[in-house]
Amino acid sequence: MAIAERIPVARMNPLSPPPRLNGRWSGFAHLLLARMKELVREPELIFWIFGFPLLLALGLGIAFRNKPAEVTSIAIVSNPGAQEIANMIQQSPQGSSIKVQILERTQALQAFHFGKYDLVVEPDGRGGVRYIYDPSRSETVLSRAEVDDALQSGAGRKNPVPASSFVSTEPGSRYIDFLIPGLLGMTLMNSGMWGVGFALVDMRQRKLLKRFVATPMRKSDFLLALAGSRLALMLIEIGLLLGLGMLAFHVRVLGSLWNILVLGTLGSVAFGGLGLLAACRARKIETVSGIINLAMMPMWIFSGVFFSYEHFPARILPYIKALPLTALNDALRATILQGASLSSQVGRILVLALWGGISFVLALRWFRWT
Amino acid sequence: MPTAIQCRDLRKTYDGKIEAVRGLNLEIQAGECFGLLGPNGAGKTTTIEILEGLLQPSSGQVTILGHTWGTHTRELREWLGISLQETRLSEKLSVRETIELFASFYRQPRSSAEVMEELQLTEKADAWVGKLSGGQRQRLAVATALVGNPKILFLDEPTTGLDPQSRRQLWEIVRTFLRGGGTVLLTTHYMDEAERLCDRLAVIDHGQVIAEGTPTDLIERLGGHHVVEFAVSGGPDTDSFNHWKALPGVDSVRHEDGIISLSVREPHTTIPALLDKVRTQNLQLLHLTTRQASLEDVFVHLTGRHLREG
Ligand SMILES: Nc1ncnc2c1ncn2[C@@H]1O[C@H](COP(=O)(O)OP(=O)(O)OP(=O)(O)O)[C@@H](O)[C@H]1O
Ligand SMILES: [Mg+2]
Numbered sequence: 001m002a003i004a005e006r007i008p009v010a011r012m013n014p015l016s017p018p019p020r021l022n023g024r025w026s027g028f029a030h031l032l033l034a035r036m037k038e039l040v041r042e043p044e045l046i047f048w049i050f051g052f053p054l055l056l057a058l059g060l061g062i063a064f065r066n067k068p069a070e071v072t073s074i075a076i077v078s079n080p081g082a083q084e085i086a087n088m089i090q091q092s093p094q095g096s097s098i099k100v101q102i103l104e105r106t107q108a109l110q111a112f113h114f115g116k117y118d119l120v121v122e123p124d125g126r127g128g129v130r131y132i133y134d135p136s137r138s139e140t141v142l143s144r145a146e147v148d149d150a151l152q153s154g155a156g157r158k159n160p161v162p163a164s165s166f167v168s169t170e171p172g173s174r175y176i177d178f179l180i181p182g183l184l185g186m187t188l189m190n191s192g193m194w195g196v197g198f199a200l201v202d203m204r205q206r207k208l209l210k211r212f213v214a215t216p217m218r219k220s221d222f223l224l225a226l227a228g229s230r231l232a233l234m235l236i237e238i239g240l241l242l243g244l245g246m247l248a249f250h251v252r253v254l255g256s257l258w259n260i261l262v263l264g265t266l267g268s269v270a271f272g273g274l275g276l277l278a279a280c281r282a283r284k285i286e287t288v289s290g291i292i293n294l295a296m297m298p299m300w301i302f303s304g305v306f307f308s309y310e311h312f313p314a315r316i317l318p319y320i321k322a323l324p325l326t327a328l329n330d331a332l333r334a335t336i337l338q339g340a341s342l343s344s345q346v347g348r349i350l351v352l353a354l355w356g357g358i359s360f361v362l363a364l365r366w367f368r369w370t
Numbered sequence: 371m372p373t374a375i376q377c378r379d380l381r382k383t384y385d386g387k388i389e390a391v392r393g394l395n396l397e398i399q400a401g402e403c404f405g406l407l408g409p410n411g412a413g414k415t416t417t418i419e420i421l422e423g424l425l426q427p428s429s430g431q432v433t434i435l436g437h438t439w440g441t442h443t444r445e446l447r448e449w450l451g452i453s454l455q456e457t458r459l460s461e462k463l464s465v466r467e468t469i470e471l472f473a474s475f476y477r478q479p480r481s482s483a484e485v486m487e488e489l490q491l492t493e494k495a496d497a498w499v500g501k502l503s504g505g506q507r508q509r510l511a512v513a514t515a516l517v518g519n520p521k522i523l524f525l526d527e528p529t530t531g532l533d534p535q536s537r538r539q540l541w542e543i544v545r546t547f548l549r550g551g552g553t554v555l556l557t558t559h560y561m562d563e564a565e566r567l568c569d570r571l572a573v574i575d576h577g578q579v580i581a582e583g584t585p586t587d588l589i590e591r592l593g594g595h596h597v598v599e600f601a602v603s604g605g606p607d608t609d610s611f612n613h614w615k616a617l618p619g620v621d622s623v624r625h626e627d628g629i630i631s632l633s634v635r636e637p638h639t640t641i642p643a644l645l646d647k648v649r650t651q652n653l654q655l656l657h658l659t660t661r662q663a664s665l666e667d668v669f670v671h672l673t674g675r676h677l678r679e680g
Pocket of ligand 2: 416526
């Protein structure tokens with residue numbers, strides 16, 4: 001100490017204002033501010049973080065919007081008797097929802113294979129018909145049942161049980177309702193992992209991390225500022241996606257906004273932790289990109305972003321449910337669509353907290369600043 | 371004068387095999403400008419980063435302002451200003467924002483405006499870092515080191531790749547800092563820079579100090595103060611080597627690319643003798659120059675290699 005104090009401090013201009021004293025949080029505040037400014041000034045980043053999920057929601061929402069009434073298109077092979085069958089279908093009670101076309105056999109089959117028709121009906125010339133359909137395409141199975149009903153009732157069959165049907169297109173059960181929370185989860189995963197992992201390795205590669213640790217900066221402030229900027233982005237992401245869902249597709253948000261924010265924060269922490277772990281030693285952008293893509297791949301496939309994971313074999317379902325994105329998506333869906341409380345989702349919350357906590361601890365242990 | 375930086379028997383081995391620094395001793399006084407001079411790969415960056423506390427030495431001791439890394443890291447960080455060999459600061463922040471960011475890490479920083487004024491960056495205060503020239507970027511890097519009001523400034527190759535004018539600007543900045551009582555440790559490949567800026571130097575090669583002293587000291591040790599370079603045709607080179615050595619006042623002879631250079635103490639006695647010899651042996655003098663010996667000559671003398679060859 002004594003030696004240090006004997007050394008004169010660098011020249012002070014007598015005209016300059018009195019030296020300013022920085023408070024405890026000045027470094028954190030400046031780091032957070034700098035991070036936010038950098039993000040705002042990076043137009044490509046803005047697109048990938050905000051524009052991409054919105055476009056995806058808009059595109060998929062429109063492609064899968066509910067048609068006025070489900071119409072099935074069928075082809076009838078132009079054998080003798082084809083016209084009679086077509087008439088019979090059109091006069092049946094189901095006739096309004098079946099579009100009929102009479103075609104050559106080969107033509108009809110080809111168009112069926114390309115998905116233009118849901119079913120091919122081949123008259124056998126003796127008053128009977130043969131249905132050509134593909135059991136792996138659910139719409140052809142439905143179409144077969146519907147056309148068969150139409151033909152049988154057209155030919156005079158009486159239904160032993162009188163039944164009527166009701167079409168369910170209520171908000172809450174449509175594809176877009178399923179999609180919006182999934183996209184929200186996916187966006188939080190993408191921006192959490194990329195936002196943290198990429199930013200850190202980029203700064204390490206530029207030797208900026210080393211330059212920062214060469215100052216009295218607190219390392220914890222640096223990481224807190226990074227986390228803070230992530231949380232600010234999360235708020236915007238949730239606002240935009242839910243806003244789009246509500247305004248453009250009339251998605252009804254049943255859960256409280258507070259619960260959604262809690263889940264969003266948990267998800268951001270989990271994926272931020274994973275991003276930190278992916279970036280903790282990598283020196284090159286290529287390395288961290290590979291790691292992040294590898295980590296995200298199973299979640300893109302299994303975690304039920306675009307379709308339900310219930311189609312996967314029951315044996316692997318427990319593993320799927322242990323993935324952080326599955327937990328986040330399920331929790332967001334239950335909260336947004338069914339208004340589920342947080343206390344009813346302790347399992348999912350625990351999955352997220354464990355992924356976040358464990359990856360944070362490991363990342364901090366292995367982290368390389370230089 | 372108290373000691374600002376001291377290291378003893380510093381060693382650094384990368385990955386268990388690359389010996390970048392092998393037993394290095396330095397003692398730098400407060401208020402001094404000390405230069406580490408050496409070719410590429412000599413171990414300058416490794417040494418300076420160990421002194422800066424950014425790299426763990428394999429063995430050896432470092433004392434900065436009477437303190438050691440590990441026990442007083444936080445205080446030392448407040449007292450040191452550092453510019454690394456290559457740092458790419460964030461391109462999307464302005465000059466002012468960058469300096470303010472670095473200022474925010476220190477308890478008692480200097481005013482950003484004053485630092486920008488001193489480093490002639492005021493004009494560029496609101497320009498993004500990505501839009502700066504190489505010289506301006508380098509000045510900004512030094513500004514981020516100066517804004518913490520350091521007692522010691524570490525500069526790793528501050529002028530590499532800059533044009534002569536930008537280099538002189540940086541020298542001026544370093545001198546201003548020294549006049550205010552600061553201590554500077556810098557590394558460089560440039561002999562003229564070391565000669566003009568540094569009070570003392572250590573020439574480093576293969577991770578060791580091969581010579582140390584003031585620039586004049588080192589040149590003195592070379593023997594001659596002057597260098598006479600010439601080229602002749604018509605004579606067999608090999609046995610003429612000794613003729614040249616035998617000329618009056620010649621300390622040493624080197625031969626390179628057809629040019630013979632003599633280290634001499636008094637050119638006015640050597641040159642007439644040289645011309646005599648050329649005439650009597652019927653040689654043709656193709657080229658003759660004489661100049662003051664420089665640190666470059668010191669380096670060549672010490673290692674047999676040029677500094678820029680690496
Ligand atoms: N991180 C590292 N891992 C392995 N070897 C390294 C590492 N950094 C430096 N080296 C090696 O150590 C030796 C000294 O490198 P150093 O960077 O200290 O040299 P330098 O004198 O600064 O060179 P230059 O003038 O090119 O900057 C070199 O042989 C270099 O290849
Ligand atoms: Mg170097």
